[in-house]
Amino acid sequence: MSTMRLTMAQALVRYLAAQRVELDGEEVQLFAGVWAIFGHGNVAGLGEALQQAGDSLPTWRAHNEQGMAHAAIAYAKAHFRRRMMAVSSSIGPGATNLVTAAALAHVNRLPLLLLPGDVFVSRAPDPVLQQLEAPQDGTLSVNDCLRPVSRYFDRIVHPAQLLTALPRALAVLTDPAQCGPATLALPQDVQTMAWDYPADWFRPRLWRIAAPPPEPDALERAARALAAARRPLIVAGGGVLYSAGGAAALRAFAERHGAPVAETQAGKSALPWDHPLQLGAIGVTGSPAANRLAERADLVLALGSRLQDFSTGSGQLFRQARLLSVNVNALDGIKADAVALSGDAALCLDALSARLDGWRADAGWSAEARALAEDWRAETARVTGQRQPHGLPYDGEVIGAVQRHPGSERDDIVVCAAGTLPAELHKLWRAATPGGYHLEYGYSCMGYEIAGGLGVKMARPEREVIVMVGDGSYLMMNSELATSVMLDRKLIVVLLDNRGYGCINRLQQACGGAPFNNLLDDCRQGRHGAPRVDFAAHARALGAEAEHVADIAGLEAALVRARAAERSYLIVIDTDPARTTEAGGCWWEVAVPEVSERAEVRAARQAYEDRLRRRQYE
Numbered sequence: 001m002s003t004m005r006l007t008m009a010q011a012l013v014r015y016l017a018a019q020r021v022e023l024d025g026e027e028v029q030l031f032a033g034v035w036a037i038f039g040h041g042n043v044a045g046l047g048e049a050l051q052q053a054g055d056s057l058p059t060w061r062a063h064n065e066q067g068m069a070h071a072a073i074a075y076a077k078a079h080f081r082r083r084m085m086a087v088s089s090s091i092g093p094g095a096t097n098l099v100t101a102a103a104l105a106h107v108n109r110l111p112l113l114l115l116p117g118d119v120f121v122s123r124a125p126d127p128v129l130q131q132l133e134a135p136q137d138g139t140l141s142v143n144d145c146l147r148p149v150s151r152y153f154d155r156i157v158h159p160a161q162l163l164t165a166l167p168r169a170l171a172v173l174t175d176p177a178q179c180g181p182a183t184l185a186l187p188q189d190v191q192t193m194a195w196d197y198p199a200d201w202f203r204p205r206l207w208r209i210a211a212p213p214p215e216p217d218a219l220e221r222a223a224r225a226l227a228a229a230r231r232p233l234i235v236a237g238g239g240v241l242y243s244a245g246g247a248a249a250l251r252a253f254a255e256r257h258g259a260p261v262a263e264t265q266a267g268k269s270a271l272p273w274d275h276p277l278q279l280g281a282i283g284v285t286g287s288p289a290a291n292r293l294a295e296r297a298d299l300v301l302a303l304g305s306r307l308q309d310f311s312t313g314s315g316q317l318f319r320q321a322r323l324l325s326v327n328v329n330a331l332d333g334i335k336a337d338a339v340a341l342s343g344d345a346a347l348c349l350d351a352l353s354a355r356l357d358g359w360r361a362d363a364g365w366s367a368e369a370r371a372l373a374e375d376w377r378a379e380t381a382r383v384t385g386q387r388q389p390h391g392l393p394y395d396g397e398v399i400g401a402v403q404r405h406p407g408s409e410r411d412d413i414v415v416c417a418a419g420t421l422p423a424e425l426h427k428l429w430r431a432a433t434p435g436g437y438h439l440e441y442g443y444s445c446m447g448y449e450i451a452g453g454l455g456v457k458m459a460r461p462e463r464e465v466i467v468m469v470g471d472g473s474y475l476m477m478n479s480e481l482a483t484s485v486m487l488d489r490k491l492i493v494v495l496l497d498n499r500g501y502g503c504i505n506r507l508q509q510a511c512g513g514a515p516f517n518n519l520l521d522d523c524r525q526g527r528h529g530a531p532r533v534d535f536a537a538h539a540r541a542l543g544a545e546a547e548h549v550a551d552i553a554g555l556e557a558a559l560v561r562a563r564a565a566e567r568s569y570l571i572v573i574d575t576d577p578a579r580t581t582e583a584g585g586c587w588w589e590v591a592v593p594e595v596s597e598r599a600e601v602r603a604a605r606q607a608y609e610d611r612l613r614r615r616q617y618e
Contacts, residue, residue, distance in 0.1 A: 003196035008159035009049040009186070011197050012115075015166055016086060017057040020206045021174075023082050030170075030207055031113070032075065032085050032458070033058035035068035039090025040129050041117025045191025046088055060487065063479035065089045067451035069101030069112060071480060074415070074448075074455030076111045078435060081179060081242050082209055083459070086113040091188065092130025095142050100445065102149040105181040108266070108442040109238070109329070111173040112181040114150070116143050121157050121187045128188075143185040151180035157187060159195035174207045176242065176328040176344070211244060212328055214343035214351050222341040222348075223355040225324050229299035230362045232259045233290075235282055235311070238266030239304015239327060243345035246270065247434045250303065253349045258361040259301070260369035262290035264311045265422065265441040267304065269431035273409065274377065276370045283311040284588040285423040289372035291586050297321045304328070304345045307335045310441070314589035316615060376583075380428050383581055387552050394579035395424040398496055401555045402466060403430055405563065412464045413438055415456055417448035419470040420503040420580065421496065427581055435460075447477030450493060454480050457489040464492060464563065471497040474535065478542070484568045485543035492562045493544075493570040494555075495535050502577030511592045512601030519577060539570035546570040587611060 006014065019030040036059050038047045050059045062068030065087070072085035089095050095116035105112040119131045119141050127133050134140040147153045152172040154165040169182035214222075226232065234254060240246040247270045254261050254277045261271050262282035271278050280287035282294060291313075294300065300318045302325045305311060312318060315336065325338035326348045333340035341348055360366070384400025386393075403409060409430040416425055417440040431437040438456055440448045453467035474495055484491050500519030508518060515522045520530035539546035545565050549555045555573050562569035592605040 002199040004199050004202070005194050005196050007045065007049065007192050007194050008156065008162060009045040009191040010052070011159065011162055011195070012046070012166065012186075013049040013053045013057055014202050015162070017053060018202050018204045019170065020204050021082055022206065022208065023079070027206065028083065030083060030174075031057065032083055033060060034086045034088055034115075035060050035062055035072055036088040037062060037065055037068065037090070037094055039092075039094050039117070041091030041119075041188045042088050042115070042186070042191070045188055046115065046117070046186060062451075062483050064451075064477060065094045065097035066101050066447070067477055067480045067483075069098055069114070070104070070445075070448050070451035071455035071458070073101065073105050073108070073110050073112050074438065074440075074452035075459045077108070078413070078438065078456045078459035080435065081111055081176075084111040084113065084173060086115055088115040089117065090130065091117040091119060091128075092142060096145055099145050099149060102146055102181045102183070104440065104443040104445050104448065106149050106151065108440065109179045111179055113169065113173060114146065114181055114183040116146070116183070116185055117191070118143055118155060118185040118187040120189045122189055141185070143183070146183045146185075149181065150183040151178055152182040153185075154183070155185040155187070156190055159190060159193050163197075163201065170207065174209055176210055176212065177330070209244070211344035211347055212342065214341055214348045218341050219348070219351055219355070222324055222326070222339060223352055225299060225322060225339050226301070226352060226356055227359050229322070231293075231296060231298045231365045232257075232301060232361050233293050233297035233299070233321070234259050234261045234301045234303060235305055236261055236263045236267035236270040236303050237305025237311075238264070240267050240270040240345045241434055243304065243347075245346040246304070246344075249346035249349040251275070253353050256353060257356065257359060258363070258366035260293060260366070260373070262286065262294065264305050265426055265439045268426065268429075268439070269434050269437040272432045273430040274432070276373060277366070279369060279373050280376055281426040281584070283313055283317060284586055285310060285426040285584070286586060287376045287427055287584045289369075289376040291317065291584060292372060293369060294318060295320070299324060302326065302338065303349070306332050306442070308442070309588065312336070313586040317586055379583060380430075384428055389552070392574055392576040393552050394576045395420055395496060396428055396581045397552055398494065398555065398573060398575065399424060399428050399468075401552050402468070402494060402559065404556060405559060408464075409436070412436065412466050413456055413460060415439075415449055415453040415465060415467045416469065417441070417452065418444045418446040418473055419501070420498075421468050421470060423503075424581055425468065427584055446473040449473055450478055450484075450491070451480040453491045453493070454484045454487075454489055457484070457491060458487075461489070467491050467493045469493060469495055470502070471495060471499065471533070471535065472501045475533070478538070481539060481544055481568060481570070482542040488567070490566065491568045492559070493539070493568065495570060495572045496575045497533075497535065497572055498575045498577035499530070500577065505577060506580070507590065510604070511590060512596070512598055512604035514598065535572045536570065544568040544570050546572070548572040
C-alpha cells in the first residue's frame with residue numbers, strides 16, 4: 001500500500017481540499033476554504049499546512065472568530081447547504097468565541113466545520129498558555145464548551161484518528177437531517193506529529209447530498225389526510241429551499257391543487273412574492289392574509305419547518321387544523337402531534353401530487369386566498385411607498401426605499417438577523433428568486449448581519465448584497481466590514497439608527513414594564529450622557545465609503561451612489577423606535593411577572609392569564 005508521510009495538520013488540509021460536490025451540474029470543491037485567526041494552538045501546525053496548501057484550499061483572515069464563523073455559515077446557507085467552509089481558532093478565547101456561532105449553525109441546521117486548537121496531549125507543558133484547568137477532570141479544555149452545540153464532536157489525540165473522524169464529520173455536515181456544526185478539536189502537539197497516511201485516502205471524493213424519498217405507508221397516510229381537506233394551507237419552511245427542486249415542486253403543487261402558501265422566515269423566497277397564491281409571512285411576524293387563513297384552515301401542510309413559536313404563534317395558530325409535516329428530520333416531523341411524512345420536500349410533494357389526481361382545495365377557499373393575497377400586496381405597496389413620513393421614518397419605509405431600485409427584488413439579496421427589522425422584512429420584503437431573502441432568525445443573533453453579508457457575497461459575488469442592520473447589532477459586531485474591504489467583497493450596509501434596542505423596548509412596555517436599559521436615553525449614564533455615535537465616520541475608519549442621510553429621499557439618492565461604488569458602502573438613517581407595521585401578527589407567549597408594584601405590569605399579567613385560559617378552551 002502506498003503511503004504519504006504527513007503531519008496530522010497537513011493530512012487534514014489535503015483531505016479537505018480533495019472533497020467534491022456537485023453544484024448546478026458541475027463538480028466543485030465541497031470546502032471553499034478555511035477562515036482562520038491564528039494564535040497559540042493553531043499557528044505552527046495547522047497554519048503551516050494551510051500556507052503550504054495555497055489556492056488548493058484558500059485561507060481567509062477575519063477580525064473576530066465569531067464573525068468569521070458567521071461568514072462561513074452564511075456562505076453555506078447561500079449555497080443551500082451544498083458548499084461549506086471550515087473555521088480555525090486558537091485554543092483559548094478564540095475557541096470560546098466560536099460557541100455562539102456553533103449554536104447558530106446548530107439551530108439553523110447549517111454546515112460548519114470547526115477546527116479549534118487544543119492543549120497538549122502529552123501534558124508536558126501543563127498548564128499551557130490559555131489552558132483551562134478543571135481539577136475534577138483532566139481531559140477537559142475550553143473546546144468541551146462546543147460539545148452541546150455540535151452535531152459531531154471529536155478530539156484528535158493521534159494522527160491516525162483522522163481516518164475515521166474526518167469522514168464521520170463530513171457525513172454529518174452533508175446529511176440533510178443531521179446537518180449542523182461539526183467540531184474536531186486539534187491538540188497542538190498532535191497537529192505537528194507525522195504519520196504514514198494511505199495515499200488513496202486523499203483521492204478526490206464526490207459527496208452527494210441525499211434526497212430521502214418518502215416511505216410508502218407514510219405517504220399513503222399523508223395523501224389520505226390531504227384528500228380529506230377542503231381548506232388546506234401550505235407553510236413553506238427552509239427545507240423547501242434546501243431541497244433540490246423544492247421551490248419548483250412547491251409552485252407546481254400549489255397551482256395544481258389550488259392550495260395557498262404562507263412562508264416562515266427560513267422559507268421566505270421559496271415562492272415569488274407576486275404569485276397569486278402567495279399569502280406572505282406566517283405567524284407572529286406574519287401578514288393578515290396568511291394568519292387569517294391559518295386560523296381557519298382544516299389542514300396545514302408544513303414543509304421543512306421546525307414549527308418554532310414565531311411561526312406557530314406559540315403553538316396556537318394551527319390548533320384547529322390537522323397538521324401534516326413533511327421533513328427530512330424525524331424529530332421536526334412529529335412536533336405538535338403532526339401526521340409525519342419523512343423525506344425530501346420536492347420528492348414528497350411530487351409523490352403526494354401523483355396520488356391526489358383530481359383533488360383541489362374548495363374553489364371558494366382558493367378564491368378567498370387569492371383575494372387576500374392581492375389585498376396584502378396592495379397594502380405592502382402602500383406602506384413601503386411612503387416617501388415623506390411625518391417625523392422620523394420607520395423600518396417599513398426604509399425597506400421600500402431599498403427596494404425601489406429597478407430589478408432589486410430579482411437581483412438583490414437582503415441579509416438581516418435580529419431586532420425589529422426581521423419582522424418588517426418578513427412582512428414587506430419582495431423576494432422573487434429563491435435565496436434572495438437571507439435572514440438568520442432561528443437563533444436571532446445580533447451581530448450576524450455584516451459577517452453574514454460577507455459570507456453571502458463570497459457565495460454570490462454576482463449579486464448585490466444588502467445588509468440591513470440596526471445600531472445595536474452594528475455596535476455588537478462590525479469588524480468584518482473591514483474584512484469585506486480587504487477581500488474586495490462589496491456590501492451595501494443600510495444602518496437604521498433608533499438609538500438603542502427598539503424592538504425589545506417595545507416588548508418591555510407591552511408587558512407593562514417601564515422603558516429601562518434598552519434605548520440609550522433610558523440607560524444608566526455618566527456625566528457625559530448617552531453617546532452620539534457617528535456611524536458613517538466609524539465605517540470610513542474601517543475602510544468603507546459611508547454617509548449619513550436625513551430622510552427617505554436622501555436614502556434613495558445614497559443607494560444610487562452605493563450601487564455604483566466599488567467597495568463596501570454604509571448608509572446611516574435615523575429611524576423611529578416606536579413605529580411598526582400595524583397590520584398582521586398574532587399572539588406570542590411572553591411570560592409577565594405574577595407580582596409587581598407597577599399597575600401596568602399587573603394589568604399585563606391579567607391579560608396574559610386571560611389569554612392562557614382561553615387557550616385551554618379554544
